[in-house]
Amino acid sequence: MSGAVFALGVDLGGTKIEAALVDPTGNVLPRSRFRAPTGGTSTSEMLAASADAVVLQAIAMLPEGATLVGVGIGSAGPITVADGRVSPLNLPNWREYPLRDQIAALVPGVPVTLRMDGECITLAEHWIGAGQxxxxxxxxxxxxxxxxxxxxxxxxxxxxxxxxxxxxxxxxxxxxxxxxxxxxxxxxxxxxxxxxxxxxxxxxxxxxxxxxxxxxxxxxxxxxxxxxxxxxxxxxxxxxxxxxxxxxxxxxxxxxxxxxxxxxxxxxxxxxxxxxxxxxxxxxxxxxSGLSGEGPLIGAAALIHRAEFIAG
Missing domain, CATH: 3.30.420.40 (ATPase, nucleotide binding domain)
Incomplete structure (x- = not known):
């Protein structure tokens, strides 16, 4: 796949975190989707380990010769977008947690964008779903x-x-x-x-x-x-x-x-x-919704592939 480009979509929710590689047409690369548990009883360390695991597993599936052009993170809210921090209501052990910086450390030199998961799902609907x-x-x-x-x-x-x-x-x-x-x-x-x-x-x-x-x-x-x-x-x-x-x-x-x-x-x-x-x-x-269960990941990747639709 020499010359191919992918964005990594990451979706953080109250029960799981997922990551997958998504191409510029909104298709998830087969076998690149990974998930790990979250949950209200998880410690901060457990949540951080789950995030690292899915990101590293998904990145390992990047085809030879392909380029990772960015990482989009959709998180349950609330978030603090300027600082890249998350405080998901159903994950009490993460308050103002620096998730963007944690994931950026795994992909040095690659841009990382964090937004609320609802914004991501809306971008996905607008891109390939019911909101086209x-x-x-x-x-x-x-x-x-x-x-x-x-x-x-x-x-x-x-x-x-x-x-x-x-x-x-x-x-x-x-x-x-x-x-x-x-x-x-x-x-x-x-x-x-x-x-x-x-x-x-x-x-x-x-x-x-x-x-x-x-x-x-x-x-x-x-x-x-x-x-x-x-x-x-x-x-x-x-x-x-x-x-x-x-x-x-x-x-x-x-x-x-x-x-x-x-x-x-x-x-x-x-x-x-x-x-x-x-x-x-x-x-x-x-x-x-016009999306499959991959919608949140596609929406997170849209933060990279569809950046022109995001208000500054």
Whole structure:
């Protein structure tokens, strides 16, 4: 592969960190994808070791004659983009941790860019996913947590700290669920996969996981139906509020819990439709992500391959 170029995409989340080599068309190089565990009980040293492991394993797969042109890191938030530091809410032992510098030390002379994972997923949707051709969109992930990112006027918007688009911590009306961020009724505290299943269990449901909830929903279990409807209502409210603020045209939603049932999207759209007196809010389209499970890695690599779409 003499002359070929790749970016290394790194995706840090609450349960795992992954890395892979991605070419300029958004394709992940086969056999270059590696993952290692993270998790809320992991020590700082364990998290650092996982990051080193996946980066070094992925780099080792760089074909002979190919060039590594940069490393893009997408991290669960919050982050401090100017200093390259991360403080993922679900990884309590990393607060203002210098992840960018740690990874840069493994690839001397190669540029390393850090952004919030929601911004990365939105860049990926805009590049090869459901947001192609759109200029004003939000990409969302509904999974262990809820994250998002913004492209407005065709440019990815990070804000001064790098946390613009952090929709998971928008508070939604009618909910009093406490959130780790200190807020009450944040959409992540209401509608993420673990929080939705926890609510269902408090109502007497006997399952344990999002997969169990999906099966119960498909079987017509009333508690499971109520739980998913509650989640969808909260997500829809958050999207409507975000659209009122920045005039979105499209929201593309991915993540494991977004697949609990196709009906989740109907509940989301129903909540947005209540804003019909404000047509510029009600017009926002909400659709499933057009990406595979490689989306977060592709989005991280887009920080390098699609740098021209990132606002300064």
């Amino acid at each position: 051709g759109e200029s004003n969109l939000m990409g969302m992930v509904v999974s262990t947590g809820i994250g998002g990112g913004l492209i407005l006027g065709g440019r990815a918007i990070a804000g001064p700290t790098g946390n613009a688009g952090h929709i998971g911590h928008v508070e939604v009306g009618g909910f009093d669920d406490p959130c780790l961020c200190g807020g009450t009724g944040c959409v992540e505290a209401v509608a993420s996969g673990p929080k939705t299943t926890a609510w269902a269990r408090r109502q007497g449901w006997l399952g344990a996981t999002g997969e169990d909830l999906a099966a119960s929903y498909a079987a017509g279990d009333s508690i499971a139906i109520a739980a998913v409807a509650r989640s969808g209502r909260a997500i829809g409210q958050a999207i409507a509020s975000s659209t009122a603020l920045v005039d979105l045209d499209l929201v593309a939603i991915g993540g494991g819990f977004s697949h609990v049932t196709p009906d989740l999207f109907d509940y989301i759209r129903d909540a947005i439709a209540l804003r019909a007196p404000f047509p510029f809010v009600a017009k926002v389209r909400v659709i499933p």
